[in-house]
Amino acid sequence: MKILKLVIFCILCLLISSCNRILSKDKTVKYDVDKVLNKNEPISINIWHYYSATQKEKFDRLVDNFNASEGAKYGVYVRGIRRAGNASEISSFLADALSQKLGADETPDIFSAYPDTAYDFNKQDLLLDLADFFTQKEKDEYVKSFLYSSGFGVKDEIKLFPVAKATEVFVLNKTAWKPFAEAMGVSYRDLVTWEGLVKVAELYYKWTDSLTAEPNDGKPFFGRDALSNYILTGTYELGHSIFNVLENGDVDFVLDKKSLRACWDNYYIPFVKGFFTAKGRFRADDLKTGDIIACVTSTSSSIYLPSKVINSEGNFEPVDLEVLPIPHFRNAKRKTIVQQGAGMAVLKSNIKRETASVLFLKWFTDMQKYSEFAVSTGYLPVKKKELEAEQVTAAFCSDGICILPVVQDALKVSIETMKSLDLYFQPAFKNSDKARNILADLLQEKAKEDRAKVLEKIKAGKSYKEAVTDFIGDDSFDVWLKLLEKKLLDLK
Template identity: 40%
Template sequence: MKNNWKKAAALLELGALLLGLTGCAQKKEPIELTVWTYYNGEQLGAFNEAVEAFNATEGKNNNITVSASSLGSVNDLEQNVMDALQGKVGAQKVPDIFSAYADTAYAVDNMGRAADLSPYLTDKDKKEYIQSYLTEGDFKDDGSIKVFPVAKATELLVVNDTDWQKFAEATGTSADEFATIEGLTAMAQRYYEWTDSLTEEPNDGRALFGRDAMANYMIIGAKQLGYDIFETADGKTIVNLPRDVAKKLWDNYYVPYVKGFFASSGRFRSDDMKTGNVLAFVGSSAGCTFFPDHVTNGDGDSYDIEVKTYQAPKFEGGADYAVQQGAGMVIINKSDAQVEAAARFLKWFTQSDWAIEFSVSSGYLPVTVADNDMVKIENSSPSMKKGVRKSLNTAVQTVKANTLYTTRAFETGTQARKKLEYAMSDAAQADRAAVEKALQGGTTLEEATAEFVNEERFDAWYTQLMNELSEIVGQ
């Protein structure tokens, strides 16, 4: 690809020379654009190469020069952007474009600084993108685009198939059960009981499953069951999580966790799979470059495993929704010429061959409808690792088979999401620790969990969660 764009650059130089000789060239005023990102590793390298290619081709043809800088982590980037916009002492000059998640973009928009890109895209242009990616940046339901999508992700179910097959053959378990959350919960109980039966030690069954991003579980689970946990309209947000919906979420995470059927110990569940603590987990498709290919157990024994990926399970009878993840790009509202040039760069970037290379370099998905095609992805990245290829294939299937969903941005959205991230998982971890202590004292699993697996425990948790969420959103 590098050779292709260098050849194109040479042709452009020749064309410009010929135009100059005939006196027909009318150069536009030069425009310099600065882009701030949080990218690192292969993703940063792919983005920088794309910027170089733009500058040598499309940019040169339109007198636009782009310079890009990585400012560290997402939090570092956000702080630098806010410092610049607020004119703090020592802050850098405000960039023209920066990477951002929707909540940060929403805050910048409330400052009147986020440009609307809708006027710079034709209706035909807009149809080329997956629609939910564009509407994520429509904060006021007026058709505006305040966040331009560049790379996205969803969630996958990742399974250590090598060890799972042993369990499946011994118990007659089918992979079809992975399709639903209830099926996965039942399978996890069966796995715990099977592993418990392999030793004389009572209550030493093993966990089958773990989950990253608990907020996603609650938000997408509720959506599949017909509810937006956070309903935002006309600048106001309310909490909408009926008790029966919350109870279903509880019964399929907290309850199996407290009983030892689910687990979490490492920073990410892929870490738990590497140590053999779980056989399966739901995590971001963007993490596919980190999915394990071997297990090293507590005894220090290490062995290779075959990993399979499935679409993330859904609630039985639920609607076909899957999570939408990934930051986009925000253009700062400057002169019309600056905004138009920035929009030109982002449109070129997401619709060029570089879009696929940039996305798959770190396990993300491209954002146009046409590019979400595995044949096209494989042709663009022939050296892609086998595990990444399988994961991206499942992710593409997810995009095509589901409506992608994320909550609408609102002022306290980050805080509200954080509450969902830890409310159930913290309760489950604390109560599981108490259960383990009781088991060590000689009680049965049923006796040890009776204090926690009941309506009173759920109602106390649910009431507290609803009160805290209502306070966060100002309801």
């Protein structure tokens, strides 16, 4: 009897070892859709999203398409629910649902999220790791940095499935640029670096100042959205990451003085001198009012770029916009561009609901109509094949309607620049959304406040040079840096 037990034990060990080798070699997916799902045992899954207008219409059509095709084949019915206006609101509603607050909705199976907004749910071990549901061949179809940008610090983990990504582009009012460029002898080549951009902005300020009899009334040249992206990618290009997320999920704040000074010198200094500005809610607003003639904005914001601008007489006049790659620091060790955009998170439940959720997500990013959904609002598809120029161009027009030319240009420029640049994303950590806001708000608020003080000094009779002197030295930078360090450490 003992011999028989020993033989059985050895056979089991061999079988387990063999199975482990097979799984290790083939990396078999966690589920078999044909065994888990059955059209005779239908299941409904809910998706919470924040899409609106054209994007919602296209998403709803895709959901209907899925329900009538792949969904019907496997007995899966998807309901797309616009639960809120942004990912943060969805996170708040989901927290209420999970805690079963009175009046809260039923929890969804899938929800739109950013790493920041999904961080707490991940810490509670509520998010499904989708990596086990994809073969290596399937994973290879996606842009790697898109697929693994969950932002929770675990290698090869897929907690936020990418459905559409955005980058940033440099947009120029070519109509206003042309007379200035001809008069001052500048070209697009001067806009390749941040340092070059600052010099161009100074020339533009002086040139516009010279056009009137009134002294010191030069116009700002440039503004940018998402100032935190500028600081994070800028310091990264110069060899330092401000937010260093550790394996245990904690974060170290690395405030390298030299790289932060480069960011300061190429944003704050030209801002207080009047070369840059930020007046409206977004820089597209400042382009429209004629307060600037160039900006950096997200591809997803390109749909809001103006086709007409208010001129000096207060009338709207049509303009041509040129889309260019964003500048980089002259001494960049690695040129980079930010990647951003919400993904889809799947809540842990049971194998059937999880399988149904993944079935939809796979199908969703495998359709030509999906590419049309992505580009319709300035986002990039997430699969390598769909990012080929011909594929993206084919998605620009659907149902007899084409996306705006400036949006087309923004996507084309993004795809081209992505080929030679690092795609930057910031892993999430506790209070990472607040930390990003501190980066942007502290610099922007100080720049605006000090620019206002400069104007007050000029109005009081001081020369332009005298007025800016107090703000462009080391003391002003040191005050900002110390406050930045304090604010960030207070988050820990």
